[in-house]
Amino acid sequence: MKCKHVFAIALLSVGSMKLQAQQHRAHEQQMHTMASEVQQTNVRIAILLYPDVVLQDFAGPMEVFSKAKNLSQGKYTVFTVAKDLKPVRTENGLLKMTPDYTLENMPTADYLIIPGASMPVMHALVDDKVYLDFIKRWSKKNDGHLVTVCTGAYLVAPTGAFDGKKITTHYFVADDLAEQYPKATVVKDVRFVDEGNIITSSGVTSGIDVALYLVGKQSGEKMKAMIERAMQYTYHEEEKWPVAPNGMRYRSQ
């Protein structure tokens, strides 16, 4: 309970608490203890941006890792990467963003987050080759993890990285992904699947759950629970997926 209390304070970056002196000393001590528990490793997270990317697909993970950065006193590093450094906008021409690094000059990362977009956008990314080459190169060079959110799975599947693995994706395209890539096994009614270096999550907001799960793995359940509370979000690993009426579903051409 005490550690949770300390994190509740830290999360809101409160420098102006009217703490009793005794409480303050306890706070300091607990922060030190917690920091030593969680600061064993640095965790580096790269987030792939591209034109028409779905904002919530990567914003959820980015927020979770940002809170983890607060709580670990900076041991989490989060940055964005893209084909080049030109500004890109999220789906529907909305948020205008400038990436931190190109695919060529990005630092090493432990996790590469690949968010999704509408299916025409995903097909165009696959056709571009630059992205598939990058993902293949990254997988070979790094001992890191590929984390797809939603239809981001369509950008990894053609590289063969899913072959022999259990994976998941957005409920509406799940049957299509299974048919297009029969060497992978699509799992339904879950928020994410962890297959070691390959981690896949289901639709849009499932990116929050998979990121919380990864923070739990890296830094323990206490930090994960504090981030859930800070975001006022209820973590869940399973979810009965919606069913498209009349058996409708997406099919790649």
Added chain:
Amino acid sequence: MKCKHVFAIALLSVGSMKLQAQQHRAHEQQMHTMASEVQQTNVRIAILLYPDVVLQDFAGPMEVFSKAKNLSQGKYTVFTVAKDLKPVRTENGLLKMTPDYTLENMPTADYLIIPGASMPVMHALVDDKVYLDFIKRWSKKNDGHLVTVCTGAYLVAPTGAFDGKKITTHYFVADDLAEQYPKATVVKDVRFVDEGNIITSSGVTSGIDVALYLVGKQSGEKMKAMIERAMQYTYHEEEKWPVAPNGMRYRSQ
């Protein structure tokens, strides 16, 4: 059921469905019917950006309104506004963003979304005066709605716009907000409070719920339900808030 089916397709922008001709005609007819139901009004949403803003606070609403834009064939307009057009980064120096408009030259909007940040950042924004002046000016000039997410409430409270209203905010600062602004009534264990032109939501991810609620009000429950499914998110209006251990809480100096 049929309308839901149509929207499931539209949400993923599927141009390559192997639809039977009959299904395709039914789809077209249903899209037309639905479009005529929801296209009665244009809805314009402005999102306030500033340095160190919390990404998830505005990303949730922006995603919901972006999906509404898809489903209404463009009747939703979403843009960002800031003090000036210089790039700003989200909390912890993460996502680098360029605003669309300044506070001076922004178009009229029906909803002004005010996301939150850590408390030191919120206090600095209040001290800046530019923001309070903008919110006062905006409130007077527009017949629009102010929508706060999380600690964004602290940027509206000093303008007096909350006086006599029910409001909510992030659970950890709720008692402090109530003490600082006793003319407002802070409501707990809810995701948001709608008081007409003043709409407030609780912590971080509650921005998704309040935006879904507003889409439901503007465009009906069918569209709202389809966006929930597209985001694989379970809408909720009430939530038993976490309790900080040992009675700890935030206090403004």
